[in-house]
Amino acid sequence: MTRIPEDPAGVFPDPATITVDGQSRPARAGESVAAALIADGRAAWRETRTGGKPRGVFCGIGACFDCLVTVNGETDVRACLRQVCDGDEITTTAPEVSARPPRVPAADVSVPIVVVGAGPAGLHAALAAAGAGARVLLLDSNPRGGGQYHRQLPESFRASRPEKAHPGQAEAAALLARIAGHELIEHRPNTTVWAAEAAEPALRPGGSNPAEAGEAGHVLHTTTGTVRAERVVLATGAYDRAVPFPGWDLPGVYTAGAAQALVKGQRVRPGSRMLVGGTGPFLLPVASGLLAAGVKLEGVLEANRPAGGWLRRPGILASAPSKLLEAAKYNLTLARHGLRVANGQAIVAVHGSRRVEAATVARLRPDWTIESTRTVEVDAVAIGYGFTPQLELAIALGCSAGAFVDVDSQQLTSVPGVYAAGELTGIGGAVLSAAEGRIAGLAAAGAVPDQRAARTRGRYARFATALAEIYPVRDGWQSWLDETTLVCRCEEVSYQTIRDTVTEHAVTGTKTLKLCTRAGLGWCQGRVCGRNVADLTGLPAADHRPVASPICLGDLAGA
Amino acid sequence: MHSDVAIIGAGIIGAATAYELARAGVSVTVIDRGALAGGTTSGGEGNLLVSDKPPGAELDLARDSLRRWRELDPGDIELEPKGGILVARSPEAAKALAELTATHREAGVDGRDLSLSELAEREPHLTRDVAGAAYYPEDSQVQPVLATAALLTAARRLGATLLTGAAVTGIEPGRAVRTASTTVHAGQIVIAAGPWSGEVAKLAGADLPIQPRRGMVLVTGAVPKLVHHKVYDASYLAAVASDDAGLQASAVVEGTPAGPILIGSTRERIGFDARIRVEALRVLAQGALGLFPSLAGVKILRAYGGFRPYAPDHLPVIGEDPHRPGLWYATGHEGAGIGLAPATGALLAALMTGGVPSVDPVPFSPARFG
Ligand SMILES: Cc1cc2nc3c(=O)[nH]c(=O)nc-3n(C[C@H](O)[C@H](O)[C@H](O)COP(=O)(O)OP(=O)(O)OC[C@H]3O[C@@H](n4cnc5c(N)ncnc54)[C@H](O)[C@@H]3O)c2cc1C
Ligand code: FES
Numbered sequence: 001m002t003r004i005p006e007d008p009a010g011v012f013p014d015p016a017t018i019t020v021d022g023q024s025r026p027a028r029a030g031e032s033v034a035a036a037l038i039a040d041g042r043a044a045w046r047e048t049r050t051g052g053k054p055r056g057v058f059c060g061i062g063a064c065f066d067c068l069v070t071v072n073g074e075t076d077v078r079a080c081l082r083q084v085c086d087g088d089e090i091t092t093t094a095p096e097v098s099a100r101p102p103r104v105p106a107a108d109v110s111v112p113i114v115v116v117g118a119g120p121a122g123l124h125a126a127l128a129a130a131g132a133g134a135r136v137l138l139l140d141s142n143p144r145g146g147g148q149y150h151r152q153l154p155e156s157f158r159a160s161r162p163e164k165a166h167p168g169q170a171e172a173a174a175l176l177a178r179i180a181g182h183e184l185i186e187h188r189p190n191t192t193v194w195a196a197e198a199a200e201p202a203l204r205p206g207g208s209n210p211a212e213a214g215e216a217g218h219v220l221h222t223t224t225g226t227v228r229a230e231r232v233v234l235a236t237g238a239y240d241r242a243v244p245f246p247g248w249d250l251p252g253v254y255t256a257g258a259a260q261a262l263v264k265g266q267r268v269r270p271g272s273r274m275l276v277g278g279t280g281p282f283l284l285p286v287a288s289g290l291l292a293a294g295v296k297l298e299g300v301l302e303a304n305r306p307a308g309g310w311l312r313r314p315g316i317l318a319s320a321p322s323k324l325l326e327a328a329k330y331n332l333t334l335a336r337h338g339l340r341v342a343n344g345q346a347i348v349a350v351h352g353s354r355r356v357e358a359a360t361v362a363r364l365r366p367d368w369t370i371e372s373t374r375t376v377e378v379d380a381v382a383i384g385y386g387f388t389p390q391l392e393l394a395i396a397l398g399c400s401a402g403a404f405v406d407v408d409s410q411q412l413t414s415v416p417g418v419y420a421a422g423e424l425t426g427i428g429g430a431v432l433s434a435a436e437g438r439i440a441g442l443a444a445a446g447a448v449p450d451q452r453a454a455r456t457r458g459r460y461a462r463f464a465t466a467l468a469e470i471y472p473v474r475d476g477w478q479s480w481l482d483e484t485t486l487v488c489r490c491e492e493v494s495y496q497t498i499r500d501t502v503t504e505h506a507v508t509g510t511k512t513l514k515l516c517t518r519a520g521l522g523w524c525q526g527r528v529c530g531r532n533v534a535d536l537t538g539l540p541a542a543d544h545r546p547v548a549s550p551i552c553l554g555d556l557a558g559a
Numbered sequence: 560m561h562s563d564v565a566i567i568g569a570g571i572i573g574a575a576t577a578y579e580l581a582r583a584g585v586s587v588t589v590i591d592r593g594a595l596a597g598g599t600t601s602g603g604e605g606n607l608l609v610s611d612k613p614p615g616a617e618l619d620l621a622r623d624s625l626r627r628w629r630e631l632d633p634g635d636i637e638l639e640p641k642g643g644i645l646v647a648r649s650p651e652a653a654k655a656l657a658e659l660t661a662t663h664r665e666a667g668v669d670g671r672d673l674s675l676s677e678l679a680e681r682e683p684h685l686t687r688d689v690a691g692a693a694y695y696p697e698d699s700q701v702q703p704v705l706a707t708a709a710l711l712t713a714a715r716r717l718g719a720t721l722l723t724g725a726a727v728t729g730i731e732p733g734r735a736v737r738t739a740s741t742t743v744h745a746g747q748i749v750i751a752a753g754p755w756s757g758e759v760a761k762l763a764g765a766d767l768p769i770q771p772r773r774g775m776v777l778v779t780g781a782v783p784k785l786v787h788h789k790v791y792d793a794s795y796l797a798a799v800a801s802d803d804a805g806l807q808a809s810a811v812v813e814g815t816p817a818g819p820i821l822i823g824s825t826r827e828r829i830g831f832d833a834r835i836r837v838e839a840l841r842v843l844a845q846g847a848l849g850l851f852p853s854l855a856g857v858k859i860l861r862a863y864g865g866f867r868p869y870a871p872d873h874l875p876v877i878g879e880d881p882h883r884p885g886l887w888y889a890t891g892h893e894g895a896g897i898g899l900a901p902a903t904g905a906l907l908a909a910l911m912t913g914g915v916p917s918v919d920p921v922p923f924s925p926a927r928f929g
Contacts, residue, residue: 049781049818076780076858096783097684098856195837221837396835491817505708506715508723509594511601515704518817523780525861546835547861550780553822554855557844559837 003039004267004293010160016086027084030156034079035266043251043355045092051492056251060258063239065523073099100554106225111137114229119147120430121422121437122235128441130184141192149430151265194549195221196396231417231444238387238423245480246349252356256286256384263293271380277301277347278384280471284330301345309470320463348480368476389424391543411440428464488529490522510539562586565736565743568751570600572889574710575904581717588743592726596707599753602865605703607898610643610695614666616922624902633709636701643698647793653691656793660693684853703897730763733885749887754868756890771866773827780858781818789813804828810846822847869893877923
């Protein structure tokens, strides 16, 4: 809830003055509006439509839409994504009519290869394709490349020791410098792809076969113009999965990714006394980042009991040596603060009137049902239960996908010319993503495959499979809910409503359930609740979102 | 399994038919290959309109239906008598619109000509660039999926059976319906399979001329109440009646109780091509902005679409196959199936049980196809 004092990253941001509901407040140019509001002592700045409940940041990376705010008259702006400009007027109650945001000049382009997403997978795909001589357009919605893992501080922070904010900064900086310096790569930041489709035959003069006609086969509609491309590499990554529990919609409950983004990318502490809980090795860097930022951690809770799983898979850890080293480093950081990961424990409820004041921590049985509980006083918690891939563009382009996009050994999807790499194809971390990106980039450029990247992918893919098996989300979380726990945060749909609708109306379809309860119909379009509703009802999750990111009616009319 | 009637299709039409038959004491099994309301019923908007129907058989059915919707009250289905406003953007359109309201009034429909100041009062955010307008207080709205679920649940409480996830693989008119896992023996079989009714009829050896007409809808994020009625461009009337296969769109803009604004809808004949095309969405957006310029900053959250089931003469097909006793149709409602559902169910139930129909069944008879 404060900025990191005496920031070891050595930031020298340009000061900015914003107004919040008419009152002048200090901020940093280039930080997110959410960071400015949190640093100003607010955990919440919005009330829900039906329940009037306070909301602030939850996911921190644009997936949940909890953080909506009005900026300069434009309503429903995601505070976690919008960068502060000096003089911005922020209001927490929306005007009746939204001002249309200033239009970004849009130019339609045709390129041989477009890469969507500038995280490890996308960066390596772009470099590999360009290295093979192809011209590449790299699109990303963030102001700077790096994605979630190599998240960069705003340029305007002028950090003198950015490596203090991100342990992998040296590698990230080198990677981004190669991108910036490559004459065949155009990196377009601040660009969101809001729809994707196959080019219509009518749009291709002189033939229906795009390859023959030499015409682009895929159309991406972006906030900076339409892009036609012969080949597309999708590297759109993933966002944290959070499972519901009583109180999880209170301000002060953050996803692990949000806590990390605030600390790593904004130099703002989400709380002063916190718990980190969930499952998977990602909890470790988050905890260690919070500790380095001066947050007092009351515990790091791993719901599974992973030791046995690793022991039963000898050699797996050794196949991903960097992972082993990483984990050891993080555990050491924890130990220095007198902490060690508590296995078989979870945050199963949080309490507070307008924000988190305490949490119920449970010792879990192996199936995650509750064995015993205790209360811990905290002002924030960070939770992460694995990741959900951002499948919408892949699905819009017609790629076959289950929980992840299906790809072959060249990272080619079921659609000719469309490749996928990184978390979209399975959750395995930055090294695996980078190898997949390289393979996809080379294949998209028609270059000779790289055997080394293939070997790395093989090793880390085995590691990823083990991760999924050792850190599953177990059904026992469903016993944490009470009748009134919201499953869909956006439309405020309770567990009871979902359960009763399924039984009362004999609902056997995902779409039917959505339209009967409104769960998944709100701002986040089921990004947060989709997997949870699927688990609760046994109906499949649907990731079909032809509008992949909200777009102003005025911009759509001119698209 | 045995029941008096087997209904193929758990959309709004199948649901309304099941409910009416169950109420009449008939035992019914509703069979669907997917979930209830998983077809066209979840791909439309749920307007219950009289304003878009010129005097004639379809208007009679719509008025009978509207009355039934008001009486049904099967639980919370977001029934809202919001009223429709038609906007004419040119002097010619205004003239045609005034003629329409006059003929409507003659037929007993409450269609009122609006002055521009009355219009501005009813819809403050509407463009002032309007040549004429009309107000139809009877035009209403339901949430189609809730309505279907409620009707089926009511029917089940009266003894009906719902079989979902059961694709029909064979039909013997007057005897039985087969699915992969079961056979439903029934003396009467109703095909209410929406745009797929033609395919399903083939299983019974029948040739039913029902085709899909694609439609797409845009949905905004929840906003304050900016649009108070269902507001549409009078050119919509031409699009509805058109036989053109190309992309047609005339803006239909309305607020909903849940907060989002719905912007419909396109009309296109492209078979069962389910892709959402940005070109179609753009045309919808342009139409909506033409009516409500101040919505430019409102955010579009999602887009969806469906396939309207249409017959060559744009009239529903309700009745028994003249050549196949025991095989009945309830389909072809095109862009008005939600509105026409209760009257369709009641009409079919009356025809099947020897009751007295409340509208003339002849215009809807399948016998018209020979
Ligand atoms: C964009 C759009 C907007 C619309 N707006 C409105 C509006 O505002 N007001 C209005 O009144 N109407 C509107 N409509 C029209 C309305 O949605 C339809 O007329 C109505 O839903 C048709 O209902 P139905 O029950 O006949 O078909 P459906 O809802 O399609 O039901 C047919 C069912 O049959 C099942 N089925 C098909 N084949 C088989 C098989 N072999 N075995 C088993 N089951 C099978 C399907 O799974 C489906 O559930 C709109 C339509 C569209 C596309
Ligand atoms: S916190 Fe901004 S979208 Fe989730």
